[in-house]
Amino acid sequence: xxxxxxxxxxxxxxxxxxxxxxxxxxxxxxxxxxxxxxxxxxxxxxxxxxxxxxxxxxxxxxxxxxxxxxxxxxxxxxxxxxxxxxxxxxxxxxxxxxxxxxxxxxxxxxxxxxxxxxxxxxxxxxxxxxxxxxxxxxxxxxxxxxxxxxxxxxxxxxxxxxxxxxxxxxxxxxxxxxxxxxxxxxxxxxxxxxxxxxxxxxxxxxxxxxxxxxxxxxxxxxxxxxxxxxxxxxxxxxxxxxxxxxxxxxxxxxxxxxxxxxxxxxxxxxxxxxxxxxxxxxxxxxxxxxxxxxxxxxxxxxxxxxxxxxxxxxxxxxxxxxxxxxxxxxxxxxxxxxxxxxxxxxxxxxxxxxxxxxxxxxxxxxxxxxxxxxxxxxxxxxxxxxxxxxxxxxxxxxxxxxxxxxxxxxxxxxxxxxxxxxxxxxxxxxxxxxxxxxxx
Amino acid sequence: xxxxxxxxxxxxxxxxxxxxxxxxxxxxxxxxxxxxxxxxxxxxxxxxxxxxxxxxxxxxxxxxxxxxxxxxxxxxxxxxxxxxxxxxxxxxxxxxxxxxxxxxxxxxxxxxxxxxxxxxxxxxxxxxxxxxxxxxxxxxxxxxxxxxxxxxxxxxxxxxxxxxxxxxxxxxxxxxxxxxxxxxxxxxxxxxxxxxxxxxxxxxxxxxxxxxxxxxxxxxxxxxxxxxxxxxxxxxxxxxxxxxxxxxxxxxxxxxxxxxxxxxxxxxxxxxxxxxxxxxxxxxxxxxxxxxxxxxxxxxxxxxxxxxxxxxxxxxxxxxxxxxxxxxxxxxxxxxxxxxxxxxxxxxxxxxxxxxxxxxxxxxxxxxxxxxxxxxxxxxxxxxxxxxxxxxxxxxxxxxxxxxxxxxxxxxxxxxxxxxxxxxxxxxxxxxxxxxxxxx
Numbered sequence: 018x019x020x021x022x023x024x025x026x027x028x029x030x031x032x033x034x035x036x037x038x039x040x041x042x043x044x045x046x047x048x049x050x051x052x053x054x055x056x057x058x059x060x061x062x063x064x065x066x067x068x069x070x071x072x073x074x075x076x077x078x079x080x081x082x083x084x085x086x087x088x089x090x091x092x093x094x095x096x097x098x099x100x101x102x103x104x105x106x107x108x109x110x111x112x113x114x115x116x117x118x119x120x121x122x123x124x125x126x127x128x129x130x131x132x133x134x135x136x137x138x139x140x141x142x143x144x145x146x147x148x149x150x151x152x153x154x155x156x157x158x159x160x161x162x163x164x165x166x167x168x169x170x171x172x173x174x175x176x177x178x179x180x181x182x183x184x185x186x187x188x189x190x191x192x193x194x195x196x197x198x199x200x201x202x203x204x205x206x207x208x209x210x211x212x213x214x215x216x217x218x219x220x221x222x223x224x225x226x227x228x229x230x231x232x233x234x235x236x237x238x239x240x241x242x243x244x245x246x247x248x249x250x251x252x253x254x255x256x257x258x259x260x261x262x263x264x265x266x267x268x269x270x271x272x273x274x275x276x277x278x279x280x281x282x283x284x285x286x287x288x289x290x291x292x293x294x295x296x297x298x299x300x301x302x303x304x305x306x307x308x309x310x311x312x313x314x315x316x317x318x319x320x321x322x323x324x325x326x327x328x329x330x331x332x333x334x335x336x337x338x339x340x341x342x343x344x345x346x347x348x349x350x351x352x353x354x355x356x357x358x359x360x361x362x363x364x365x366x367x368x369x370x371x372x373x374x375x376x377x378x379x380x381x382x383x384x385x386x387x388x389x390x391x392x393x394x395x396x397x398x399x400x401x402x403x404x405x406x407x408x409x410x411x412x413x414x415x416x417x418x419x420x421x422x423x424x425x426x427x428x429x430x431x432x433x434x435x436x437x438x439x440x441x442x443x444x445x446x447x448x449x450x451x452x453x454x455x456x457x
Numbered sequence: 458x459x460x461x462x463x464x465x466x467x468x469x470x471x472x473x474x475x476x477x478x479x480x481x482x483x484x485x486x487x488x489x490x491x492x493x494x495x496x497x498x499x500x501x502x503x504x505x506x507x508x509x510x511x512x513x514x515x516x517x518x519x520x521x522x523x524x525x526x527x528x529x530x531x532x533x534x535x536x537x538x539x540x541x542x543x544x545x546x547x548x549x550x551x552x553x554x555x556x557x558x559x560x561x562x563x564x565x566x567x568x569x570x571x572x573x574x575x576x577x578x579x580x581x582x583x584x585x586x587x588x589x590x591x592x593x594x595x596x597x598x599x600x601x602x603x604x605x606x607x608x609x610x611x612x613x614x615x616x617x618x619x620x621x622x623x624x625x626x627x628x629x630x631x632x633x634x635x636x637x638x639x640x641x642x643x644x645x646x647x648x649x650x651x652x653x654x655x656x657x658x659x660x661x662x663x664x665x666x667x668x669x670x671x672x673x674x675x676x677x678x679x680x681x682x683x684x685x686x687x688x689x690x691x692x693x694x695x696x697x698x699x700x701x702x703x704x705x706x707x708x709x710x711x712x713x714x715x716x717x718x719x720x721x722x723x724x725x726x727x728x729x730x731x732x733x734x735x736x737x738x739x740x741x742x743x744x745x746x747x748x749x750x751x752x753x754x755x756x757x758x759x760x761x762x763x764x765x766x767x768x769x770x771x772x773x774x775x776x777x778x779x780x781x782x783x784x785x786x787x788x789x790x791x792x793x794x795x796x797x798x799x800x801x802x803x804x805x806x807x808x809x810x811x812x813x814x815x816x817x818x819x820x821x822x823x824x825x826x827x828x829x830x831x832x833x834x835x836x837x838x839x840x841x842x843x844x845x846x847x848x849x850x851x852x853x854x855x856x857x858x859x860x861x862x863x864x865x866x867x868x869x870x871x872x873x874x875x876x877x878x879x880x881x882x883x884x885x886x887x888x889x890x891x892x893x894x895x896x897x
Contacts, residue, residue, distance in 0.1 A: 138876070200883050333875045334803040355809050356799035363774040368863060369795050372812035377880055423808060423875045435773045435863045436578070440817055443640050448888045 050079045050099040058100060059084055061107045068151060069110075070143030072135050078103070092135065093127035111157055115341035115415070119408035129410065130387065133418030141424065157337035163304030163349045165283050169256050171302065171349040176257035180236070185396060186389035191238030192263070195298035195328065196379040196427045204453050206385040209378075212453035214242040217295065219447045220371065220431050221324050223247040227292040230254070230318055232284035233299030237264025237277070244268075244276035252278045254287055287314060292323050300329035300361075301352050308357070312365035322439040324431060325367070330379075331358055331428040339415070346412045352425060362432045371431040371444060379427045380420035387413045490519045490539040498540060499524055501547045508591060509550075510583025512575050518543070532575065533567035551597055555781035555855070559848035569850065570827065573858030581864065597777035603744030603789045605723050609696050611742060611789040616697035620676070625836060626829035631678030632703070635738035635768065636819040636867045644893050646825040649818075652893035654682040657735065659887045660811065660871050661764050663687040667732040670694070670758055672724035673739030677704025677717070684708075684716035692718045694727055727754060732763050740769035740801075741792050748797070752805035762879040764871060765807070770819075771798055771868040779855070786852045792865060802872045811871040811884060819867045820860035827853045 062076050062084050075091035076084040079099055085091065097103050102122040105113035117123035125132055144152075161167065180192075187194055190207040197209035198216045217239065223229070225248035234240055234253035237260070243249050255261050261281050268274045284299065285307075294315050303311055315325050330352040337343075338350045353361070355372075362369050390397070390413055397406040419425040433440065502516050502524045515531035516524040519539055525531065537543050542562040545553035557563035565572055584592075601607065620632075627634055630647040637649035638656045657679065663669070665688035674680055674693035677700070683689050695701050701721050708714045724739065725747075734755050743751055755765050770792040777783075778790045793801070795812075802809050830837070830853055837846040859865040873880065 141876075198883075200885065202882065333806065333808050354799075354803060356796045356803055359794075359796035359799050363794060363796055366773065368773050368814060368816065368866060369812060369868075370814045372809060373884065374808060374810045376808065377878065377882070421878070423878075426808060428809075436581075438817065438861070438863075442642065442817070443638075443888075444813065444884065445640065445888045448883075448885045 052100070053080060054078045054082055054100070054103075058103055062103065063087065065107050065110070068143060068147065069136065070139030070141075072139035074132070074135070093125060093132045095132075096124040096126070098122045098124070108154065109340075111155060111340040112344060113341075115345060115408065115411050118411045119345075119404050121403070121407065129414040130384070130417040130421070133415045134421045137418050137422035137424050141422065157340045157343070160304065160338060160343050160349050160351045163302060163307060165285060167349065168283065168302065171347075172256050173258075174348050175346065176235075177259040179400070180259055180263045182397065182400060183236075185393040186386050191242060192236035193238050194235055196330075196375050197382040197385075198375065198452065199378050199381050200452055202381075205456065206382070206389075208453040208456065209382065209385075210238075211242070212451075214239055215246075215452040216447065217297065217326060217328065217429070218243055218247055219452070220326055220429065221293045221295060222441055222446075223249050223293065225249065228252075228289075229293040229295060230287055230289065230291040232287065232294070232296040233302070234260070234264060234279065235298070236260050237267060237279055239295065239297060240264070240277045240279070241268055241271060241273055244273045245271065248276075249293075250276050250278075252280060252287075252289070252291070254280045254282055254284045256281065256283055285310065285314065287318050289318065290320050290323075291318055292320055294319050294323065294325040295328075296326070297328040298330070300327055300358075301347070301350050304349060305351055305353070305357065308353070308361045309364050312361045312367075316365040316367075316434075319434065321434055322437050324370075324433050326429065326431050327358075327361070328427070328429045329353065329358070331355055331426045333423065333426060339419075342412065342415070345408060355426070355428060358428055358430060362430065366435045367432040368435045368437070369430065369432045370440065371429075373429045375427040375429060376420055376423065376425070379425070380417055383413060383417035383420060387417055492540070493520060494518045494522055494540070494543075498543055502543065503527065505547050505550070508583060508587065509576065510579030510581075512579035514572070514575070533565060533572045535572075536564040536566070538562045538564070548594065549780075551595060551780040552784060553781075555785060555848065555851050558851045559785075559844050561843070561847065569854035570824070570857040570861070573855045574861045577858050577862035577864050581862065597780045597783070600744065600778060600783050600789050600791045603742060603747060605725065607789065608723065608742065611787075612696050613698075614788050615786065616675075617699040619840070620699055620703045622837065622840060623676075625833040626826050631682060632676035633678055634675050636770075636815050637822040637825075638815065638892065639818050639821050640892055642821075645896065646822070646829075648893040648896065649822065649825075650678075651682070652891075654679055655686070655892040656887065657737065657766060657768065657869070658683055658687055659892070660766055660869070661733045661735060662881055662886075663689050663733065665689065668692075668729075669733040669735060670727055670729065670731040672727065672734070672736040673742070674700070674704060674719065675738070676700050677707060677719055679735065679737060680704070680717045680719070681708055681711060681713055684713045685711065688716075689733075690716050690718075692720060692727075692729070692731070694720045694722055694724045696721065696723055725750065725754065727758050729758065730760050730763075731758055732760055734759050734763065734765040735768075736766075737768040738770070740767055740798075741787070741790050744789060745791055745793070745797065748793070748801045749804050752801045752807075756805040756807075756874075759874065761874055762877050764810075764873050766869065766871050767798075767801070768867070768869045769793065769798070771795055771866045773863065773866060779859075782852065782855070785848060795866070795868060798868055798870060802870065806875045807872040808875045808877070809870065809872045810880065811869075813869045815867040815869060816860055816863065816865070819865070820857055823853060823857035823860060827857055 066086055071086055071088045073089055073092040075086055075094055077094050077096040099122060102117050106117060188206045188210040190211050193210040198213035199209045200212050227249045229243055229249050229251045231240055231251060231253040234255045237253060240251040240253040243251050261279050264279045268277045319325055332352050332354040335354040335357060343350050359369060394406050506526055511526055511528045513529055513532040515526055515534050517534050517536040539562060542557050546557060628646045628650040630651050633650040638653035639649045640652050667689045669683060669689050669691045671680055671691060671693040674695045677693060680691040680693040683691050701719050704719045708717045759765055772792050772794040775794040775797060783790050834846050
């Protein structure tokens with residue numbers, strides 16, 4: 018990595034209130050980068066590896082010294098360029114790993130998603146033995162607020178990076194920035210994203226003339242799919258200005274604008290009653306403190322025989338978001354555990370009809386995104402800078418790994434009012450013919 | 458109802474420690490049964506109806522006086538035979554309704570399941586407005602203990618009533634005393650029960666030679682189905698002596714005994730590791746205080762790539778079992794809410810793969826049971842007495858109503874170890890051909 022670039026980006030002291038998508042990092046400590054490592058530095062790294070469950074990793078220090086793992090053969094080499102990088106990594110690995118990688122002060126020899134998966138799996142086992150002081154030192158923090166004005170800021174930080182940026186690596190079919198559905202393993206990203214949209218529509222049992230409200234619509238692809246293929250009227254809420262501009266232009270271009278109303282407003286301001294309530298990939302941004310209000314909102318927005326579907330990243334048990342992701346990538350993010358997710362349904366007096374976990378589908382989606390992203394990294398560097406490009410590479414690699422290692426889940430939850438007896442008898446109708454289109 | 462019979466059964470002061478399946482009731486107050494009702498008695502009944510949300514019900518008192526509902530037309534007439542019945546109903550309706558019906562002191566003019574559904578729906582709405590003192594007066598109580606020895610007693614109370622009794626009204630195919638699966642609406646009870654067994658086997662992705670452990674096996678039908686149709690080896694645990702005798706005889710008769718080990722022991726003593734863990738209709742009897750231990754048990758009993766399935770009655774939100782059902786029919790019963798259910802999965806570090814709610818399938822199952830049961834009520838009266846026969850009529854009618862009204866749910870939950878990546882890609886394979894056999 019070019020050190021000038023790295024130094025340039027460190028000037029941004031706090032990215033939260035900035036328009037530009039900079040990623041904060043620690044000050045570069047290059048004056049000391051050619052001194053000999055101290056023995057306590059070696060000891061700290063060895064300790065770090067033991068506490069992380071002895072992943073198959075060795076470290077290469079700034080003077081090219083190697084710290085080999087105590088157990089097993091290393092599959093990856095992590096190079097640290099300076100002593101302060103070492104110190105940051107040991108004291109706050111959750112935050113520093115991503116920051117150092119983005120700054121080029123932690124360099125990886127080996128496949129990045131595979132490294133991250135090995136780390137997740139090792140830490141997942143090891144953390145059960147951690148002493149309390151280590152839990153406290155390495156803890157993730159509560160996500161920042163997701164109140165109406167903060168949510169606007171949080172969403173702006175991520176989703177308003179520019180449509181051009183996302184177009185580099187998302188599917189060309191409907192710009193879906195959520196888990197795809199690989200009903201067969203060899204689907205293209207485009208097919209799998211359309212299959213996801215179809216799968217969701219089937220779960221909602223849409224019929225022509227129905228009305229749908231969507232909370233958080235991204236670039237509007239689901240609304241267009243529903244209008245085009247199911248002849249329903251859709252009200253889609255979003256607070257990302259950039260995404261809505263794209264969504265509206267695309268609906269007009271496809272002559273679907275008479276069926277779709279893209280509303281630039283917070284989901285909390287949804288009004289009216291609908292046959293279906295759907296939200297794909299927004300619950301992660303809602304925040305636990307707003308689950309009760311969300312539940313009541315769905316309760317009043319859904320007709321007595323309406324069906325609701327929430328699609329969200331989740332957890333096998335309650336756990337805070339990784340500090341680096343929450344701070345640098347997704348401010349305010351908190352994926353609910355499955356029991357917290359069900360608590361949302363309980364709060365509104367709903368009856369849960371169907372839960373499907375698409376975890377490995379998200380790993381495959383991310384693998385596809387990652388491949389395209391890497392092919393476009395030069396362009397990303399030109400659009401932003403190398404620091405940003407490496408941060409997003411780490412984010413995509415880490416997410417791939419998290420879904421592979423089971424640290425993240427993807428839940429699709431279908432529910433309805435507790436009193437509703439107009440229910441689909443079975444789920445057979447979801448599988449009568451393939452959800453994905455043939456390749457054109 | 459024959460009053461001699463009613464009086465006879467009131468001698469049983471506590472059924473819990475008795476071998477005979479008597480059902481306790483209140484002392485009959487027939488000395489006062491022909492006096493005029495007091496005005497405060499009329500007032501109490503009117504109050505009861507208002508607090509119960511004005512169900513379409515009128516009361517006929519012991520002197521034939523009618524108390525009409527304040528709102529709407531009555532669809533049902535409830536006759537109370539004596540003043541103490543009135544007092545019991547008003548002060549403790551959850552318990553007294555069933556007791557009085559069983560004793561013939563509350564008689565119903567109209568369809569019993571429909572009446573119960575109307576009551577459940579009205580009360581469900583009305584209880585949100587109840588003052589605290591009424592909540593306290595009418596509350597259900599914590600279920601009795603489900604420790605190892607108490608569980609034996611609880612299970613004995615219900616499941617050891619005699620196989621002959623259950624054979625009168627359960628399906629002739631595999632004696633299934635759990636929710637059937639009506640993949641098409643016109644299935645017979647036998648077809649739907651076999652479809653349930655097939656649906657469960659498919660969800661477990663069984664293959665020949667696999668090993669399965671079953672917690673709570675009833676009359677052993679699932680074990681036989683699995684051995685017969687999937688060539689797997691099954692260890693099935695149960696503490697009901699009567700059921701196990703039947704299960705073993707049947708397996709021998711079908712020459713499946715080399716594949717099935719029916720173990721007379723508490724599920725807590727399951728040992729070994731298996732490809733699948735399955736439990737159909739036992740979780741209701743486990744008790745909240747044992748969820749953690751159950752979760753750890755499944756964790757150690759399931760191979761790394763094994764799949765577990767729990768099938769249980771559940772709730773849309775945490776709520777105690779109806780007092781009469783818990784006291785008279787199912788001692789120790791507590792159906793978990795969906796978030797409590799998911800808590801069991803979280804506790805063991807599991808990943809939830811699939812949740813399906815079969816609520817209306819249970820309503821249909823119960824309708825089928827009820828029809829057969831009513832056709833056999835004379836036989837049931839001969840086997841036990843009229844009080845018992847009416848108590849079970851009320852239990853089946855009330856359960857039918859509870860599933861129709863959404864007060865009870867039926868969840869099938871599939872999960873696996875959090876680290877397992879050997880997952881079924883989709884649920885398409887559950888639906889490739891009908892689960893139910895053709896009618897022979």
